[in-house]
Amino acid sequence: MNLIAAGDIDPAQSVNWLLPPLSELIYGGIASIIIFALIYKFGGPAAKKGMADRTAKIQAELDGAAEALESARTEAEEIRRAAGDIASERDRLLAEADEQAAALLSEGRERLAAEIADLEARAEAESAGLAGRMGDELRVEVSRISSSVVDQLVAETLDDATQQALIEDFIQKVGARS
Amino acid sequence: MSDALVDGYARALFEIARAEGNLDEVEDELFRFARSYESSDALRAALTDDMVPADRRQGIVESLLDGQATSTTMQLVSMVVGSGRGRDLPEIIDSLVARASASKDLAVAEVRTAVALSDDQVSRLKAALTNSSGHEVNLKVVIDPTVIGGVIATVGDSVIDGSVRTRLEQLKSRL
Numbered sequence: 001m002n003l004i005a006a007g008d009i010d011p012a013q014s015v016n017w018l019l020p021p022l023s024e025l026i027y028g029g030i031a032s033i034i035i036f037a038l039i040y041k042f043g044g045p046a047a048k049k050g051m052a053d054r055t056a057k058i059q060a061e062l063d064g065a066a067e068a069l070e071s072a073r074t075e076a077e078e079i080r081r082a083a084g085d086i087a088s089e090r091d092r093l094l095a096e097a098d099e100q101a102a103a104l105l106s107e108g109r110e111r112l113a114a115e116i117a118d119l120e121a122r123a124e125a126e127s128a129g130l131a132g133r134m135g136d137e138l139r140v141e142v143s144r145i146s147s148s149v150v151d152q153l154v155a156e157t158l159d160d161a162t163q164q165a166l167i168e169d170f171i172q173k174v175g176a177r178s
Numbered sequence: 179m180s181d182a183l184v185d186g187y188a189r190a191l192f193e194i195a196r197a198e199g200n201l202d203e204v205e206d207e208l209f210r211f212a213r214s215y216e217s218s219d220a221l222r223a224a225l226t227d228d229m230v231p232a233d234r235r236q237g238i239v240e241s242l243l244d245g246q247a248t249s250t251t252m253q254l255v256s257m258v259v260g261s262g263r264g265r266d267l268p269e270i271i272d273s274l275v276a277r278a279s280a281s282k283d284l285a286v287a288e289v290r291t292a293v294a295l296s297d298d299q300v301s302r303l304k305a306a307l308t309n310s311s312g313h314e315v316n317l318k319v320v321i322d323p324t325v326i327g328g329v330i331a332t333v334g335d336s337v338i339d340g341s342v343r344t345r346l347e348q349l350k351s352r353l
Binding site: 147150151154155158160162163164166167168169170171172173174175177 | 292293306307326328343
């Protein structure tokens with residue numbers, strides 16, 4: 001500015017408070033154009049590349065988000081499906097358990113019924129056997145008591161005279177033997 | 179106990195009694211003691227219990243026979259019991275009685291009755307058994323209430339049973 005002012009402008013001419021001298025405008029304009037051209041030439045591609053990279057990065061992030069969204073949806077779907085599978089598996093297992101329980105119950109009832117029948121049969125047989133044994137024992141006991149009573153009654157009826165008569169009879173019979 | 183051991187004891191008792199000069203009396207007392215021994219579970223248990231010391235068993239014998247039998251009889255029984263042969267006492271005594279009878283050429287006649295016999299009955303029964311067996315007998319009378327009535331006489335292997343007990347048994351078996 002000072003160079004321009006020193007070479008091209010009349011020092012006597014008054015200076016506008018707002019606009020610079022024309023020559024300064026021209027040189028400045030040209031210099032600005034050259035600078036902008038250089039900036040455009042050398043900085044443009046970098047700026048374009050930076051923008052493109054940013055755009056690609058944003059796009060990649062958008063794509064990633066979309067993929068994440070899709071993945072989340074897929075996962076949610078899988079979870080829902082798995083939940084459905086679990087529910088169906090639970091239902092299947094419950095049904096199977098019910099079936100097994102019913103089978104076990106039925107089998108248990110049959111076995112119990114068979115065991116009860118067997119026990120009843122054995123109890124009846126034992127009861128019959130016991131009754132028979134008790135009857136036999138009773139008969140033996142009655143016989144033993146009867147025998148004892150008979151012995152006692154006979155002994156009581158044998159008075160001394162009868163005892164002596166029996167002895168005398170024995171002596172006579174033995175004496176008669178030879 | 180082996181027969182030889184029984185016979186050995188019987189021979190020893192026989193010789194002692196004979197040496198003492200009271201064989202008949204001792205033989206009769208021993209016979210009666212043997213029958214008492216057989217009929218009494220308590221006496222058998224006391225005289226055969228190995229846990230009871232020998233001198234205690236001998237004391238029981240002496241207290242039982244003191245005043246009831248000759249000292250020879252008491253000492254002979256005490257000797258057998260003290261030597262731990264109480265279980266074989268009846269067998270030893272029966273062998274002694276047989277030996278004593280044989281020494282006098284007599285057969286042992288064991289007579290079981292429910293009531294005691296009079297001397298006259300004993301004499302007549304002895305004569306009847308002698309006549310029946312064809313051999314002079316050494317009569318041994320045992321009072322046995324289980325006979326109920328009548329008489330059971332055993333001479334050697336021969337048994338003459340005229341007891342009410344046997345008749346009742348026959349009647350029961352028929353019924």
